[in-house]
Amino acid sequence: MIDADLAAFVQERVGIHVGTRNQRFEPNGARALAVRVEHDGAHLVVYLAEVAAKRIVPDLEANGQAAVSFGRPIDDKACQIKGTFISLRSASPEERAEIVAQFESFLTNLEEIGIPRRLAQRWPTWPCVAIRLKATAVFTQTPGPGAGEPVR
Amino acid sequence: MTPSLESLATCFQGLLPAQLYTCSRDGIPNAAYLSHVDYVDSSHVALSFQFFNKSHRNIAENRHALVMVPDPDTGQGWQLRLLYVRSETSGPLFDRMSLRIEAIASYCGLKGIFKLRAADIYEVLAVEAVPEEPADAVGPDVKDDLTPTAAPDPVFTLKALQDFSARLQCADCLEMLMDSILAGLEESFGFKNSMILVPAEEEGVLVTIATRGYGENGAGAEVRIGEGIAGIVAEARKPIRISGLMRGMLYALAMHKEASDPALALRRRRIPLPGHANPESQLGVPLLVRGDLVGVLVLESEVRYRFHEEDKTLIELLGSYLAIAIQNIQMHERSAEVAAEAPREPRVNDAEASASRNGPREVAYYTADECILVDGEYLIRSLPAKILWRLLTIRESTGRDEFTNRELRLDKSLNLPEWKDNLESRLLLLRRRLEQKCPEFRIAPRGRGRFALELTCDVVLRTKQ
Numbered sequence: 001m002i003d004a005d006l007a008a009f010v011q012e013r014v015g016i017h018v019g020t021r022n023q024r025f026e027p028n029g030a031r032a033l034a035v036r037v038e039h040d041g042a043h044l045v046v047y048l049a050e051v052a053a054k055r056i057v058p059d060l061e062a063n064g065q066a067a068v069s070f071g072r073p074i075d076d077k078a079c080q081i082k083g084t085f086i087s088l089r090s091a092s093p094e095e096r097a098e099i100v101a102q103f104e105s106f107l108t109n110l111e112e113i114g115i116p117r118r119l120a121q122r123w124p125t126w127p128c129v130a131i132r133l134k135a136t137a138v139f140t141q142t143p144g145p146g147a148g149e150p151v152r
Numbered sequence: 153m154t155p156s157l158e159s160l161a162t163c164f165q166g167l168l169p170a171q172l173y174t175c176s177r178d179g180i181p182n183a184a185y186l187s188h189v190d191y192v193d194s195s196h197v198a199l200s201f202q203f204f205n206k207s208h209r210n211i212a213e214n215r216h217a218l219v220m221v222p223d224p225d226t227g228q229g230w231q232l233r234l235l236y237v238r239s240e241t242s243g244p245l246f247d248r249m250s251l252r253i254e255a256i257a258s259y260c261g262l263k264g265i266f267k268l269r270a271a272d273i274y275e276v277l278a279v280e281a282v283p284e285e286p287a288d289a290v291g292p293d294v295k296d297d298l299t300p301t302a303a304p305d306p307v308f309t310l311k312a313l314q315d316f317s318a319r320l321q322c323a324d325c326l327e328m329l330m331d332s333i334l335a336g337l338e339e340s341f342g343f344k345n346s347m348i349l350v351p352a353e354e355e356g357v358l359v360t361i362a363t364r365g366y367g368e369n370g371a372g373a374e375v376r377i378g379e380g381i382a383g384i385v386a387e388a389r390k391p392i393r394i395s396g397l398m399r400g401m402l403y404a405l406a407m408h409k410e411a412s413d414p415a416l417a418l419r420r421r422r423i424p425l426p427g428h429a430n431p432e433s434q435l436g437v438p439l440l441v442r443g444d445l446v447g448v449l450v451l452e453s454e455v456r457y458r459f460h461e462e463d464k465t466l467i468e469l470l471g472s473y474l475a476i477a478i479q480n481i482q483m484h485e486r487s488a489e490v491a492a493e494a495p496r497e498p499r500v501n502d503a504e505a506s507a508s509r510n511g512p513r514e515v516a517y518y519t520a521d522e523c524i525l526v527d528g529e530y531l532i533r534s535l536p537a538k539i540l541w542r543l544l545t546i547r548e549s550t551g552r553d554e555f556t557n558r559e560l561r562l563d564k565s566l567n568l569p570e571w572k573d574n575l576e577s578r579l580l581l582l583r584r585r586l587e588q589k590c591p592e593f594r595i596a597p598r599g600r601g602r603f604a605l606e607l608t609c610d611v612v613l614r615t616k617q
Contacts, residue, residue, distance in 0.1 A: 017220070019173040019183030026216045027173035027181055031229070031284050052284035069183035071169070078185055115168065119227030122286045139206070141184055148205040 001135040002044065002081065006151070007037035009079070010044075010070045011102060013109040018046055018131070019067040020059035030056050033125055034102035035068070036095075044068070044081065046131045047091055047099045049124040053131070060085040066133050069141060073109050078141035079151065083133030091128035100125055154279050157194055160230055161460075163221040164191040166252075172199065173218040174210035182206050189221050189232075190249055192273060197232065200249055201239065201270040208272075211236050217274060220282060229285025234274035246271045251392050255384040308466045312340040316470075320477055325597070326576040327583070329481050333449075333474055334364035343451045348439075349375065349382050350447040350577050353535045358386055358448060361581050371584030372532050382448045385436035389445060391471070393464045394434045433458035437468045439475035446475040485557070485576050485601065512610035513592060517541045520617050526590050536582040538566055540593075543605045544613055557601045579603070 002010075010016075016032035030052035036045045046068055048056075060066060064085040071078040091099060103125055107117050138151040163170075166188040174182045184207050190198040199219070201208055211217060215236040222229045240246045250268040316336040323329035330348060337343040345365035349358040352374060360373040378387045385392055433455055439447040449471055451459065516525045523533030524540060532540065542565060547553050557575055561568055568575060583595040592609040 015169075017171045017173075017183045019181040021175040021179060021181045024216075025175045025177075025179055025214055026233075027175045027218045029171060029173040029183060029218055029220060029231070031171075031220070031282070049284045052282075054283075063179060065179055065181055067173075067181040067183045069171070069185065071185045073169075076185075080183060082180065115224075118288050119222070119224070120285075121227070121288050123227070123284060124286075143185075143187070143203075147184075147203055 228287035229282030
């Protein structure tokens, strides 16, 4: 489902957002900090600040549906991975360095297009939760007529 | 306390991308980037519909949506709970959103591809702060180019408008009026970088006639109607305001297009348009009199969010006034020409005496291109080139160095149209271009409708194909 190239893309320099919906089919969403694609290419772990996760975890626990979007500011390259919820846990201290590194790489990419780092200086990166999803589909989202087409 | 949409105005400039969340009728959520959320009124926003993507299909099935927009000044994220109301495919809102997309697409060389299909209007049900994106604590000593230094500057005070108007009233010729407009925009309202372009003789082309705040005056620089902000403004005859990020992101694309388009490469004899290398904010307004395009006024800034909605509205209003002022002074100058004296008799001695004989300059007129090169360097083309060539040849054959606008109008070799010949603006353009590129040649006013061609060097004239 998620090959090495796609895994490399989503794990560095991208802005990440998780979309869910409640039982009334009203959408919810939150910014994520980092993602880790598991070796099988079929599962991914999405890391969110606890304050962000609070808005979407009830939806995930109720219906399991998730959409994770990835966008790279410098060139607008973007994709979306649809998934179903598997589990939720607190991020471990061992994972913290990678989470911060990924988020920092995103902020660096924003700086490259002129958005100052200070805008995100108070955005919390810890404590963090890890949401494990099973990937069910991948779509391209780079702006243009091809946006929304399945990657495979 | 729930913030008003008005208080989130900076979020609606497209400086930072927004995020749109939707849900299909079968309960599958969708998350997608969105270039722009537009303010409509105190309870509605508009989202651009450009492509038939999943978000749009979802909205057709389920009217609920959520948008997250970051504040580019503070970093504070806001989420807006939305309910789709309707789509507009015409009207002021649609035009405003469409023009912005057209202008940006034009910079990319992709005009016509990124087309607005509709402005989708949503009712805003709730506005909430996003807790994982809290505002930074910007102190007075922390400033960068996203900080809205120009935010609510009270620039459009009655006093400033009075000063501006008084300055324009003093102008008694087109050149003074143009200079007064641009100087007044800076000194009364704080807009430091500006330019005025007017329609060229060649159909579908604008030519720069006056600039302020740039290293070079840029007189004679051309853009095609539909190209860049000035060209789009001229084509649509409506104002456009572009802020920050989008422009920066698409700049590289525009350069790529420039390099890859053979038609553009062929236009080798061109004067570069003045302006910042990478302007972050631009505001363009058409100068219209009863539907006729007199010119285009473009303001620029390196500050990302320099021009606000009220700036656009007020500069558009000023534009109507400026257009009438420009047209009036052209008519005034022309009517005064009738009373102008005939050109003086040849003053060969005067002309010869004025030349300091610093060595001759070769002026070559290329008849096929109607352009002039001085010592091999491009000077100007089209009507201003024809005028200069005519003046130089008359001077060479008769020794006369003083001329009237009226004789140029009657000169069949110049083939000026009977109406709307824009002679004054062409003379102004020529004068500015000479000041910059060939200061040994000077067009000096000699009273209303009269001028002299003063040379401080010898000249060798050559005609080339």
